[in-house]
Amino acid sequence: MASGEIPRKEKENHFRIQLLLDRGKLVLQDVLSNQLQARYPGLYGPSSNGAISDVLNDKSVKHTLLLLKKGVKGRKIFNQDQMDTLYPPGNPAPPVTLHDLDITLTVILLRNITNLNPHAKWDKPPATDTSTEANIGRVKGYRNKHAHGTGGLSDADFKTQFDNLKDILLSLSTLYASEDYNNLLSQPLDASETPCQLISTMLPRTNTELKGRDDIVTTILQHIRDKVPLVLLTGMGGIGKTSIAVKVGQIMQNVLYIDMRQVTDLNSVKLSLVQHYHPTRHLKDLYSDYQNIFKQTLSSLTTDTLFILDNDESFLSSNRKEISEFLKDVMDSTKHISLLCASREIFDFTSHNIVVLDIDKLDKSSARDVLWERKSTSPTDSELANLDEMAEMCGYNPLALKLLAGLLDRKQTEAVLQKIKTQKMLSTLSIPSMPKEIKTCFDISYETLKPESRKVFVALHIFPVAFNLEEVSAIVRLDQNKCEHILDILANKSLISTDGNTYDIHPLLREYAEYNAREYGNYIFEIQAAYCSYFIKALKRLKMKDIGARETNILSVMLPHVKQTAALYIKRFKTQDASKKLERVDNIAMIANIFCSIFLHQDALHYHKKCLALREEILGPKHPDTALSYDNIGTVLQDMGEYKESLDYHKKCLALREEILGPKHPDTALSYDNIGAVLQDMGEYKESLDYHKKSLALREEILGPKHPDTATSYNNIGSVLRAMGEYKESLDYHDKSLELRLEILGPKHPVTIRTVNIIEDLTKKCHQNKFRKQCCSIV
Incomplete structure (x- = not known):
């Protein structure tokens, strides 16, 4: 086992605890349901079917929750997204149900708007305290401990x-019996492959109360x-493309x-689409022919589906041809998928009738509403006059307006307006991709941050996609409670967004954070090192030789971080220094092998060729590791079907x-x-046979006749003979391979079982071949 790798059984234990915590969330929601029935009998009961909007809109409840948002002892309990x-924004606003709540929100409501004692020991209660309040706190404690990461448990x-x-x-609840929980201990974890997490049927939570965007939504x-x-x-960035796309998705029925x-x-993406429509088929079965299955699957669709591709500019800038071909493949294969793409850049299609909608700035009235939304x-x-002037000064851009709304939550309009006017904008401090008026709003929000919050904010630019508390805490090296407090401050100022335990930063704000990171040279250097170390350790904990459902899903989420790590290396x-360089190259090679x-x-x-160049630079052209890079490149090219280049x-x-050697x-x-x-693979069977026989002779001489690699050579020769139609001779070699593997690996080893299956198939072919020859002799 590789150093630092977590045993499979320990990872399974960790996953089963997460399954139990999933039940725990439902239990806490059940406790909250019972408490609400007792406290608000006229507003909530069995007939409510979990809808809690009436309770939340109760005057005393709303007052309590608004006080929590403003803060208790200097710390806000709620952020704006919570x-x-x-x-929820909207007129009329959508109903809120118990199932919309995560554990954090459920516990906050239990503690503050029910008959439970808000002053009890909810956090880290002593072992002697068996009260309902203490046990609820313990559930949340377990959630905080196990909600993130891919660690293990003995x-x-x-x-x-x-x-x-x-x-x-x-x-806490009779929702589940002891047997229900015990069943989680025997539930198979890899009974079926779960879909890759690139494609989701869940839409991101975003600002869907779109001021002034009704017409564009209707048009789409x-x-x-x-x-x-x-x-x-x-x-332009921050104009609201994602919010509009998500709003359309919320109206539609079938959305990806x-x-x-x-x-x-x-x-x-193609593989993820295939797996979405074939959820019971194993990934390994789909990998071999997913290009054809992709087209066949789409052509057989009968239900209309909206497929939203968001933040396309991040991929489009360097892959314009590829994304055009992908979209063309989708449009050519089916009439039942409508594509809705959001991008700062425009791409054209001459072969299809597409519609390009340029999202304009907000009108004056809508901009004013966004600025005043927290009041x-x-x-x-x-104040209206000040709001209009502010809106004009930030270009009626929704993202910039949102940032100013965060300031107006605490300051008078006159003060904020004066701040905008006096903000100095030096030409040397411009960001090419960002309009000057938007950067002014960003600067004002950024300057309200304390030094430690600024450092965390600029560090967040390193994350290419959404991130969680555990990741940020480990990488910026802050205690999770302190880190969560800073992230809540950033979310409250609309500098980042939050959805439960997941945080994200708008692409335009990411550019701004990266720009300001220049002031923190050594600190950012340390952040980059910590980021790479964090995700390399996470990769090493995964078993990549035999990818199962859990590994696949974890990896699909990690891929952008993996690529970012390689790029930073x-x-x-x-x-x-020299020793670090070799370690970095080995890690890049590991990443390439994972890809x-x-x-x-x-x-x-791409990364194996980078490794080859770096190894030649450090180790020279005649070193075993340099040779290994040639080998790795040849293997990838073979998988791609580029056989001649692979052979070279x-x-x-x-x-x-x-x-x-x-x-x-x-x-x-x-x-x-x-x-x-x-x-x-090239069909050059005779020459292939010669090389495999050289390998067999060499292995028998240096490793001995009873070695796993010797058994592999017998297997490889048998495979070539099988491809040549020489079934009887092929069977002889596979029999020798099986004999060795039974002795060395045992009868239950996967390789031994595969050999048995090959022999069974060959035996049938030998009988069929013999029968055909007998028929020919009779004729």
Whole structure:
């Protein structure tokens, strides 16, 4: 087992605790339901079906929650996004149900608007305290401990924690019996593959109370009804493209959403779509032919679906041709998918009738409403005049207006307006992609932050996609409670957004944070190192040789971070000492191998070629690791079907290994094997057979006749003979391979079982071949 790798059983234990916590959230919601019935019998009961809007709109409840938002002892209990969950924007506003609440919100409501004692020991209660309040706090404590990450739990720790948490949940509610919880211990974790997490049926939570955007939403819906295959929303950053797309998605019935910032290769999007429509099929079955399955699946659709591709500019800038081909493939394959793309950049199609809608700035009235959205009173005439001037000064941009609304929550309009007017904008401090008036609003919000909050904000630019508290806390090296407090401050100022335990930063604000990070040279250097270290450790905890459902889902979320890590390693390479350089190259090679294992071949090839160049620079052209890079590149090219080029790299590797390691070395035998495999794929069976037989002879000489690699050579020769139609001779070699594997690996090893299956198939073919020859002799 590799150093630092968490045993599979410990990862399974951790996952089962997470399953128990999923039940725990429902238990807390059940407790809240019972408490609300007791406290508000006229507003909530069994007939409410979980809807709690009437309770939340009760005057005393709303007053209590607004006080919590303003803060208790200097700390705000709610951030704005959490308030939007309880009081969603819209006219009429959508109903709020218990199931809209995460554990944090559920506990806040239990503590503050029910008959439970708000002053009890909810946080870290002593073991002797068995009150309802203490047990609710314990559930939240378990959630905080296990909600994130891919860590492991020993069997002993798992049993203790599982039993303790189960007893707590049983004491709180009769929603589940003890047997229900115990069933989680035997529930198969890999019974079926779950879909890749690139594509989601859940829409992100965003500002869907769109001031002044009703007309554009109506226009988009009409285009979708008219079967326009692609609607492209364009416009400057912060103009509200995502909010508009999500609002359209909320109105539609069948919607798929993908944040293109997560995409490293469009083939992964195709595979995710295929798996979405074939959820019971295993990934390994889909990988082999997903390109054809992709087109077949789409062509067989009968239900209309909206597919939203958000933040396209992040991928479009360097992959314009690829994304055009992907969208064309979708449009050519089906009339039942409508594409809605949001991008700052425009891309054209001559082959299809698409609609491009340029999202304009807000009108004066709507801009005024956004600025005043956090206020409970109507603005005076003088305040209206100030609001209009502010809106004009920030270009009627919704994101800039949102930031100013955060300031107006605490300051008078005159003070904020004066701040905008006096804000100095030096030409040397401009950001090319950002209008001057928007940067002014960003500067004002940024300057209200305390030094530590500023440092965290600029550090967040390193995250290419959404992030969670555990990740930020570990990378910026802050205690989770302190880090959460700072993230809440940033969310309250609309500098970041939050959805439960997940945070995100708008692309335009990410650019702004990256720009300001220049003031923190050494600190950002340390952040980059911590970021790379965090995600490399996370990768090493995954077993990549045999990818299961859990590994696939974790990896699909991590991919943007993995690519960012590799890019940072390459960028920082010149600044590292010699020992660190070799470690970085090995990590880049590991990342490339991971990309190859999930069929992201272009990325794998790119990073393996980087490794080759770096190894030649550090180690020289004649080193075993340099030869290994040639081998890795040849393997990726073989997987891509580029056999001639693959053969060239494998032969360079063989020549190097023979020169450096000698003709009688296991790695030299491996090169013979690899060349033989490529030749087999090319249909050059005779030459392939020669190389595999050289490998067998070499392995028998240096490793002995009873070695797993020797058994592999027998298997490889049998495979070539099978492809040639020489079934009887192939069967002889596979029999030898099986005999060795039974002795060395045992009868239950996966490789042994696969060999048995091959022999069974060959036996049938031998009988069929013999029968055909008998028929021919009779004729």
